[in-house]
Amino acid sequence: MVSKALAKYIRSLHQRKYRQRHAAFLVEGAKSVLELLGSGLEVEHLLATPAFAPQLASPRHPPVQLATEDELTQLGTLQTNAAALAVVRRPPEVPLLPTLPAGRLVLALDNVADPGNLGTLWRLADWYGLPGVVLSENCADPYNPKAVAASMGAFGRVPVWADVDLAAWLSSLPAGIGVYGADLEGDNVHKLHLQPAGVLVMGSESHGLSPDVAARLTRRLHIPHGPGGRAESLNVAVSAAILLDNFFRNS
Amino acid sequence: MVSKALAKYIRSLHQRKYRQRHAAFLVEGAKSVLELLGSGLEVEHLLATPAFAPQLASPRHPPVQLATEDELTQLGTLQTNAAALAVVRRPPEVPLLPTLPAGRLVLALDNVADPGNLGTLWRLADWYGLPGVVLSENCADPYNPKAVAASMGAFGRVPVWADVDLAAWLSSLPAGIGVYGADLEGDNVHKLHLQPAGVLVMGSESHGLSPDVAARLTRRLHIPHGPGGRAESLNVAVSAAILLDNFFRNS
Structure with missing residues (x-):
C-alpha cells in the first residue's frame, strides 16, 4: 500500500x-x-x-x-x-563550457519540443558514445516521462545540459570548433569526409534551426534524397541518425 | 454546423x-x-x-x-x-507480387506496432523514393491517425501493402532478390557497397525480426556503434534511416 x-x-x-x-x-x-x-x-x-x-x-x-x-x-x-x-x-549539472571535450562531437538540440523525439535523440547520443547533449531553452524537458522512456536508459549514461542559450554558447566556443547543422541547401554529406569533432545542432520539428543558431554554423550538411524521393523533410531524430552515421563512418 | x-x-x-x-x-x-x-x-x-x-x-x-x-x-x-x-x-491495393520492381528497394515492416514509428518509416520511404512499404499482419494500421500524421504526406504518395504474411511473401520472391535486415551480429554496413535493390526488412520495436522472417534474410546488416557507445539498440525508424542512407550513398 x-x-x-x-x-x-x-x-x-x-x-x-x-x-x-x-x-x-x-x-x-x-x-x-x-x-x-x-x-x-x-x-x-x-x-x-x-x-x-x-x-x-x-x-x-x-x-x-x-x-x-x-x-x-x-x-x-x-x-x-x-x-x-x-x-x-535529477543529477547535478556540471558547468557546460569546460566540458566540451577536445576532438569529440557534442549533440545540441534547438527547440526540439516533442519529448519522444528528445528521448530518441538521447538514445542515439548513447549509441554513438557522445559526451553529452546540449538543450536549448525551449526544448522539451529531458526528464519528462516520455523522454526518459524513449531514451532507453541513456538518461543514466549520457549527460544533458538543459535550458542553454544556444546561440550565446556557440558564440563562446573557441575558434576552430566545427558547428554543423542540417540544411537542404548544404553540402552533400556523402561527398564529405566528416570527422566526429565539434557540435552537431539539430533544429525543431517544424521550424528547423532558429536564425540566431543557424548564423553560428560553420558548415551546413545536406542529406541526399533517393532518386524520385519527394518528402520535404525528415523527422529530426532520423536526420540526426543519418548525420551521425556519416560522422562516425570515417573515424 | x-x-x-x-x-x-x-x-x-x-x-x-x-x-x-x-x-x-x-x-x-x-x-x-x-x-x-x-x-x-x-x-x-x-x-x-x-x-x-x-x-x-x-x-x-x-x-x-x-x-x-x-x-x-x-x-x-x-x-x-x-x-x-x-x-x-482508402486507396485500393494493387496486388503485391507483380509490383516488386526490378532493381528497386522495397521497405518491409515486421510487427512495427507503434503508429508514430510506422508513419515516420513511411515518410522515410517517401524521402528515398521507395516504390512502397510492405506491412506484416501485426503492424500498426497505416491509416491510424497518428501514422497518417507522422507520414507527413507520404500517405498520398507511397503505396502500402497491409496485412501481408511476410515470411510467405519473402519465400515467394524470385531467387536472387536480396533480403536485408538489421542484426547486431551482421556485416558492418560501412564496409559494404550496398545497392538499393531488393527488400529491407525492419523488425518490431521490442523483439526485432520474427524468426520466420529472419530465416529469409540473405544478408544481415550491422550499424556500428560510435567509440564508447553503450545503447543496446536504436529506434526502428532511426535504424532504417541509417541503413537506407547506406544503400543510397552508392547509387
Whole structure:
C-alpha cells in the first residue's frame, strides 16, 4: 500500500514544474528501472510489484516498496505498468563550457519540443558514445516521462545540459570548433569526409534551426534524397541518425 | 454546423474496425490536408474553419463544410485542430507480387506496432523514393491517425501493402532478390557497397525480426556503434534511416 503522501508526490512529478521544484523525476517500467539501477543515479523511492521486486534488491538503493500493478499504473504515466516505478534525483549539472571535450562531437538540440523525439535523440547520443547533449531553452524537458522512456536508459549514461542559450554558447566556443547543422541547401554529406569533432545542432520539428543558431554554423550538411524521393523533410531524430552515421563512418 | 450523422461517422474512424468497415480514414491539420489535396486520393468529406477554407477550394474535391476550431478538435484526434479535417477513401491495393520492381528497394515492416514509428518509416520511404512499404499482419494500421500524421504526406504518395504474411511473401520472391535486415551480429554496413535493390526488412520495436522472417534474410546488416557507445539498440525508424542512407550513398 503506497502512502497518500508518496502517491501525491509521485503524481506531482508528471508535471515539469514539480520535477524542477523537487529536482526529481520518474523512471517507469521494467526495462527502464533495470537500466536505472545499473546507472550511478540516486534513487529516492523504488516501487515494484511482488513478482518483480526480487530483481531490484540492492544495498545501494532504498528498499523496494511493494505495490500492485493497478497502483503503479495509477501513479505513473504509462498505459500499464506491471513491474516497477522509481523516483530519481535529477543529477547535478556540471558547468557546460569546460566540458566540451577536445576532438569529440557534442549533440545540441534547438527547440526540439516533442519529448519522444528528445528521448530518441538521447538514445542515439548513447549509441554513438557522445559526451553529452546540449538543450536549448525551449526544448522539451529531458526528464519528462516520455523522454526518459524513449531514451532507453541513456538518461543514466549520457549527460544533458538543459535550458542553454544556444546561440550565446556557440558564440563562446573557441575558434576552430566545427558547428554543423542540417540544411537542404548544404553540402552533400556523402561527398564529405566528416570527422566526429565539434557540435552537431539539430533544429525543431517544424521550424528547423532558429536564425540566431543557424548564423553560428560553420558548415551546413545536406542529406541526399533517393532518386524520385519527394518528402520535404525528415523527422529530426532520423536526420540526426543519418548525420551521425556519416560522422562516425570515417573515424 | 456539422450534422450528427457525419460527426458520428468521423468519430467512428478513430477506430481501426470502422476504418476497415468503411474503407476510409481521417486526415487532420493544415499541413496534412494540404498534402492530401495534392495527392490523387479520393476525398469524401472536407471540413475546415472559415479562415482556412479558402485554401482548400478545388473542383476536384467535395465542397468544404465549415466548422469551428472546437468542432474540428472534438471530431478529430489532434490535441487542437484550428484548420481542417478530411475523410478520405482508402486507396485500393494493387496486388503485391507483380509490383516488386526490378532493381528497386522495397521497405518491409515486421510487427512495427507503434503508429508514430510506422508513419515516420513511411515518410522515410517517401524521402528515398521507395516504390512502397510492405506491412506484416501485426503492424500498426497505416491509416491510424497518428501514422497518417507522422507520414507527413507520404500517405498520398507511397503505396502500402497491409496485412501481408511476410515470411510467405519473402519465400515467394524470385531467387536472387536480396533480403536485408538489421542484426547486431551482421556485416558492418560501412564496409559494404550496398545497392538499393531488393527488400529491407525492419523488425518490431521490442523483439526485432520474427524468426520466420529472419530465416529469409540473405544478408544481415550491422550499424556500428560510435567509440564508447553503450545503447543496446536504436529506434526502428532511426535504424532504417541509417541503413537506407547506406544503400543510397552508392547509387
